[in-house]
Amino acid sequence: MLEHIQKAFEAPITNPVLAFALVLFIILLSPILLRPIKVPGIIGLIISGVIIGPHGLNWLEQNAAVRLFSTIGLLYIMFIAGIELDMNEFRKTKNKSLLFGFFTFIIPICIGFPVCHYILGYDLLPSILIASMFATHTLVSYPIVTSYGISKNEAVAITIGGTILTDTAVLIILAVITGASQGNINSQFWLTLALSFAVFLFIMFGIIPRIAKWFFQKIESEKTAHYIFVLTVVFFAAFMAEMAGLEPIIGAFVAGLALNKLIPHSSALMNRIEFIGNAIFIPFFLISVGMIVDVSVLFKGPMAIIIAVTLTIVAISGKFLAAWATQLSFKYSKSQRNLIFGLSNSHAAATLAVIMVGYSNGIIDENVLNGTIILILMTCIVASVVTENASKKIVLAGEQDHTGVEEIQEKDEQIIIPIANMDTMEPILDFATLIKSKKSPFPLNILSVVPDNDQAERNLANARKNLDNTAKYASGSETDVELISTIDHNIAGGISRTERELAANCLILGWPSATSFIDKIVGEKAESILNRTDANLFMCRFNKPFVTQKSVIIFVPPLAESELGFDFWMEKMILLATELSLPIQYVCNQRTEKAIVANLESLKTSVPVTFSNYENWDNINGLTSFSDDNAILVFVSARESEVSYRDSLDGLAKRIGRYYKNQNVILLFPSRIKNQHIDEYEDVQTAPIFRKISKEIGNMFTKEK
Incomplete structure (x- = not known):
């Protein structure tokens, strides 16, 4: 028995279960132990790899399983960098990315080549190869950036863009x-x-997005299949890149770019991608990097130390000068310069690829190989520390995520989603997750109102069951929800009361269903809710998956900019377009266009925006000429007696439902000053009953066009 146990713990560990348990134990403990001394967890993982690796305690060796997980982690880092890239921001800063890519490519080479050729005495080809290695970098410290919520900062965007440019150039x-x-x-x-590179790009950007869109649309309910499909695309892209004569990491990054518009950043699928990568695969890669390091090479003679120190100094100084040149060119802050330097300083993936290929082909010697391993360790440590400090300073300075979508103070944002139809609940919850403020500490409030009758207790039990199912769905995207079930004389009254109790500023409803003639006379439920509440109200009908949409078209009536909730819904629509990487088209008159442009300037958004002029707002039917089957249609309306209200907006929901039956539509009503609704003390009446009766009688004798 003892011999069996002793054999299982012999170094190196050969039992795959024990080896996997050891790695998980390190992944768990390293960040926890180093957090009190303010050392980034990434460094702990790399150092742990040095300790347990073949050149340390030799507990774990670079076997096939470790290499597989390490490769997956490496591809994961590049894929997440591509998929989290704000494409609108990237298009906005593409020229800056090109310039940074040029700086971070040419400056290290210009420093590295003369050092290797004239000081270290290497021939032409080895000197060019080593110098090009200085130009590469791997986004090892990128998880630090995402953890601080600054992944959309412009400095991060141009660094990621420059990464793919310089790494591609070096690998070529x-x-x-x-x-x-x-x-x-x-x-x-x-x-x-x-030819092979052109074919690779055509497949990734011409074919893969179409297949992915079809798959996500047809297999909408199979959430696990979505994740498997994404992984398949990543590894297929990596293989295709390899076949094209490039490194697999280029394929993984391109896969992220190809799927970028199809996976919203706040979706459940994105949450699964990031969770599994950050929990398992990426830490595996960082540990494996440490396992390559052989500290003993420093004691094999002075030449090894000289080369290791020289390579490390040249690598760090070259990347710092590139970041400094970028700072001067674009007038960035010191923190942004350090962020660029921290992200671009770490050498790992592409560096290893360059050096290992050069070593296996006899272009470079063992001293350069050993010196590069030390360089990898030192640059990863420096990059992690610098990125951590720069990220903290950017957050403290309030410079994070300058996409402009969160400029309005929303710390007190409260959103209520009343449950009506469980069949339409999932897309509405997805919509709420996309537009929810990231600054608000409050969860989404899922509300179920049960009428106060003989079946109240039974209906309340069913309502709680439905709420539990909704909470399970929300957990997929790690969206915090608060489940509320209440009994009231009528549904509108229960929603109104809950809105006042929570001081909610946003209600998200499903599309109103058809009602009887009697219901229309005494007040439809949707209109009753509208008149009893003051918050911003969104009525939503989502018949198509968001991945099939190509734009957002917003119809804004005259004087909508004068409403109290104008800034709120403007911000929410910008946030929706940002999450889905869609352009926005505003249909409005010239005066409203000026107000929207001023609002967009204050938001500093990177979302592409166009305007279409429409002046005849008494003829709402004329808006059909601007509609698009592949667009999310947003109709801005107003409550009766508000500044922008006009008779043509009356009954808008009914007309929208009739004219746009198969499209995704949102009808929104901006908030108003509290306690202005006409039936505050009424239980049934929701609009002047005689006006409603006359309107319905008129409708009976009016033939629909």
Whole structure:
């Protein structure tokens, strides 16, 4: 028995279950132990890899399982960087990304080549290869940025954009140098490389998005299948890149870009992608990086130490100068410069690829290989510390996520979602998750109102069961929800009372269903809720998945900018478009357009915006000429007696339901001053009954067009 136990714990550990348990134990404890001394968890994982690796205690060796998980983690880092990239912000800053990519590519090479060729005495090809290695960087410290919520800061956006440019250039140089060392550089080599790269890009951006959109639309209910599909795309893209003569990390990043618009940043699918990657695969990769490090190389002679120190100094100084040049070019703050430096300083994935290929082809010697391993450890440590400190300063300075969507103070935001139809609840909850303020500490309030009758207790039990099902769905995107069930004389009264108790500023309802003639006379439920509440109200009908939508079209009537809730709904629609990476088209008159432009300037949004002029707002039917089957249609209305209200807006929900039967539509009513509703003390009446009777009688004798 003792011999069996002793054999199981012999180094290196060969039992896969015990080895996996050891790695998980390290992933769990490293960040916890280093947090009190303010050392980033990434450093703990790398150091842990050094300790347990073949060159340390030799508890774990670089076997096939470790290499597999490490490869997955490496691809995961690049994929998440691509999928979290704000494409609107990237388009806005693409010229800055190009310039940073040029700086972070050319400056390290210009420093590294003369150092390697003239000081260290290497030949032409090895010097070019080592110098190009200085230009690469891996986003090892990117998880730090995401944990601080500054992944959409412009400095991060241009660093990510520059990463793919410089790494692609370096890996192409690697292919050329490898070919040159083997005597294979000819016209056929260049033609093959160009064609294979073009085919790869066509498949990733021309075919994969179409397949993904079809899959997400047809297999909408199978959430697990969505995640498996995404992983399949990532590894297929990595393989395709390898076949094209590039490194797999380029394929993973391109896969993130290809799926970027199809996976909202606040969705349940994105939550699953980030959770599994940050919990398992990425830590595995960081530990495996540490396992490569052999500290003993420093004691194999002065030349090894000289090369290791020289390579490390050149690598760090080259990246710092590139960040400094970028700061001067775009007038960034010191914290943003350090953030760029921290993100771009760590050498791991592409660096290892360059050096290992060079070593296996006999281009570089063992001293450079060992020195590079030390360089990887030191740059990862420096990058982690600098990124952590810069991220803290950016958050403290209030510079995080300058997309403008959260400029309005929303610390007290309260959203209520009354349950009416469970079949339409999931897309409405997804919509609420997308527009919810990230600054608000309050959960989404899911409300079920049960009429006070003989079946009240039974209906209340059923309501709580429905609420539990809704909470399970919300947990997929880690959305906090508060479940509220209450009994009231009527549904509108219960919603109104809850709105006042929570001081809610937003209600999200499903689309009103057809009602009888009697219901129309005494007040439809939706209109009753509208008249009894003061908060911003969104009526939603989502017939199509969000991934199929290509734009957001917002119809804004005259004087809508004068309403109390104008800033609120403007911000929410910008946030929706940002999450879904969609452009916005506003349909309004010239005066309202000026107000919207001023609001957009204050929000500093990167969402592409266009305007279409429409002046005849007494003819609402004319808006049909602006509709698009693949757009989310947003109709801005107003409560009766408000500034922007006009007779043409009356009964708008009914007309929208008739004209736009198969489209995603949102009808929104801006908030108003408290206690202005006409039936505050009424239980049944929701509008002047005689006006409603005359209107319904008129409708009976009016033929619909």
